[in-house]
Amino acid sequence: MRIGVDLGGTNIAVGLVDEEGRIVATGSRPTKPERGYEAVAKDIADIAIELIKRSNLSGSDIKSMGIGVPGVADSERGIVIRAVNLFWTKVPLAKEIRKYIDLPIYMDNDANVAALAEAAYGAGKGSKSSVTITLGTGVGSGFILDGKIYNGAHHFAPELGHIVIGDNGIRCNCGKIGCLETYASATALIREGKKAVEKNPNSLILKFANGDINSITAKNVIDAAKQYDEQAMRIFNDYVKYLAIGIVNVINMFDPEVIILGGGVANAGDFLIKPLKKEVAENILFKDLPYADIRKAELGNDAGIIGAAILS
Amino acid sequence: MRIGVDLGGTNIAVGLVDEEGRIVATGSRPTKPERGYEAVAKDIADIAIELIKRSNLSGSDIKSMGIGVPGVADSERGIVIRAVNLFWTKVPLAKEIRKYIDLPIYMDNDANVAALAEAAYGAGKGSKSSVTITLGTGVGSGFILDGKIYNGAHHFAPELGHIVIGDNGIRCNCGKIGCLETYASATALIREGKKAVEKNPNSLILKFANGDINSITAKNVIDAAKQYDEQAMRIFNDYVKYLAIGIVNVINMFDPEVIILGGGVANAGDFLIKPLKKEVAENILFKDLPYADIRKAELGNDAGIIGAAILS
Numbered sequence A, B: 001m002r003i004g005v006d007l008g009g010t011n012i013a014v015g016l017v018d019e020e021g022r023i024v025a026t027g028s029r030p031t032k033p034e035r036g037y038e039a040v041a042k043d044i045a046d047i048a049i050e051l052i053k054r055s056n057l058s059g060s061d062i063k064s065m066g067i068g069v070p071g072v073a074d075s076e077r078g079i080v081i082r083a084v085n086l087f088w089t090k091v092p093l094a095k096e097i098r099k100y101i102d103l104p105i106y107m108d109n110d111a112n113v114a115a116l117a118e119a120a121y122g123a124g125k126g127s128k129s130s131v132t133i134t135l136g137t138g139v140g141s142g143f144i145l146d147g148k149i150y151n152g153a154h155h156f157a158p159e160l161g162h163i164v165i166g167d168n169g170i171r172c173n174c175g176k177i178g179c180l181e182t183y184a185s186a187t188a189l190i191r192e193g194k195k196a197v198e199k200n201p202n203s204l205i206l207k208f209a210n211g212d213i214n215s216i217t218a219k220n221v222i223d224a225a226k227q228y229d230e231q232a233m234r235i236f237n238d239y240v241k242y243l244a245i246g247i248v249n250v251i252n253m254f255d256p257e258v259i260i261l262g263g264g265v266a267n268a269g270d271f272l273i274k275p276l277k278k279e280v281a282e283n284i285l286f287k288d289l290p291y292a293d294i295r296k297a298e299l300g301n302d303a304g305i306i307g308a309a310i311l312s
Helices: A037-054 A093-096 A109-123 A180-184 A188-198 A204-208 A217-225 A230-254 A263-268 A270-283 A302-309 B037-054 B093-097 B110-122 B181-184 B186-199 B204-208 B218-226 B230-254 B264-268 B270-283 B303-307
Strands: A003-007 A009-016 A025-030 A065-069 A072-074 A081-082 A089-090 A106-108 A129-135 A138-144 A258-262 A293-297 B001-009 B011-015 B021-031 B065-069 B072-074 B079-084 B086-090 B104-111 B129-135 B138-143 B259-262 B293-296
Touching: A003 A037, A003 A109, A003 A258, A003 A302, A009 A037, A009 A302, A025 A037, A025 A302, A025 B093, A037 A293, A037 B037, A037 B259, A065 A093, A065 A109, A065 A302, A081 A093, A081 B001, A081 B129, A081 B264, A093 A106, A093 B138, A106 A109, A109 A138, A109 A204, A109 A258, A109 A263, A109 A302, A129 A230, A129 A263, A138 A180, A138 A230, A188 A230, A188 A263, A204 A217, A204 A230, A204 B093, A204 B138, A217 A230, A217 A263, A217 B104, A230 A270, A258 A263, A263 A270, A293 B110, B001 B037, B001 B303, B011 B037, B011 B104, B011 B270, B021 B037, B021 B303, B065 B093, B065 B186, B065 B230, B065 B303, B079 B093, B093 B104, B104 B293, B110 B129, B110 B259, B110 B303, B129 B230, B129 B264, B138 B181, B138 B186, B138 B204, B181 B230, B186 B204, B186 B264, B186 B293, B204 B218, B218 B230, B218 B270, B230 B259, B230 B270, B264 B270, B270 B293
Parallel strands: A003 A065, A065 A106, A129 A258, A258 A293, B001 B065, B065 B104, B129 B259, B259 B293
Antiparallel strands: A003 A009, A009 A025, A072 A081, A072 A106, A081 A089, A129 A138, B001 B011, B011 B021, B072 B079, B072 B104, B079 B086, B129 B138
């Protein structure tokens, strides 16, 4: 049995995970990062101890604790190098947690951890290499090679959301223009949905958002596209086109066995993946040679806890 | 002692390489791929046997032969999967060579092989991971991780030249628009140099090309930029800007320890690397965290033979 921690800006979610990658017990508390890292570390340990007791286990039944952090982590030194949403720089998180619970502690970036879970127990099961791309508020990514997270020489690879793929003039949070995140995140669909509705208030997008332009979601745009709404279809087609450019770039860089799409937008399923595969096929370098299969993620939000638990 | 083969579209270059990565003897013949792969394989074996004899060695002194091929190769099966310039598809090259010389034969893409040489004996010596980018007629690349070539699940990684980084409207040989190769190859400098000279025949670029627009080289453009020629400076600044976008993309994908620049354009040395480092620094994701050092390649054309020789 192992402990997986999904440490987010809003919530700390902790799970007991068995040897088959199943979550058998969970607990959570609000993160409230403004309390400082010591309080967050104590909460992580407290929830873990509570879960162990609740499951009638003892500390010796637990092999390790793994933590997915919203930022850059150095697992070997047990340090969170940078977590913007938690206001953390060089935080000795592992050492702090070990004040309360005596376990080997591993950590990695949350997107890497989710990718590890998908590779081990989800859509990438059985593959030797996979890239998982999370299409949510931002665009996250993880690269799993031979069952291990590849996180680079300085622990921050891969950051697919911030590869530049065009000149759309939209400035990313990172300061650059044309990052994949500005084309392929849920946020991009919302931004374009709002723009379209401003010009065409008759669009189904606005109807699906109950007439409130400020509550438009990525799902509203996708649902309107499914109903052949002209504005939504244009936005969604562009979305697919640029996501395909990003994916072809990933294929040209990593040539993984599998590419896995997670996050809210991936819930569109075949409505997204079918045209995406077609667009990728048209833009691939070696059109008659085999390349990565593109699949929908399978583990949903559980990937964070499961992937963290199997860190080593 | 090992044998390294640099198999190009024009020439077959073969070298004997010692255990310190030094070339101790070389021989070459024209490739003439139109003869078919059997003749090319025989020539490779003939040159190798000749070099062994000339060096007063016998077959048992040679550990292995490695071949850098201008395309996609499957080393395990000894097959060149695709080499466009040689008109080869699924060619059993290793088996054919072994008809004449009994050695373990390894092969990989020529850019990967050059990257391996730089990682082992050149600008990446001592690093755990490096990406070598060759700025020549095209943009080639190799990713070396823990002393091994990373070439992906289908043997074609990485193809940095064909990652899309913008919307420049220029169609790449691969069919896509906006590939790094259309911004950052020597060919891109020549194309922009010609355009500039058509509009401004007074540019030093044309003078350095002896007044012949059709013989403009990348070096002419760089030399004119060094002399503060306005057209050339604009072209070179744009070149640096887009190459930096490509390099930041590489950093965001692979986070390597070192990035090595080879090929003709890299001969510009600090004139290229200084402004490039500045541009990369301004566009990097985590501006205060360490990231890859950018260096000039050290082995020049020898990288092809040396890298091939140390394939395993």
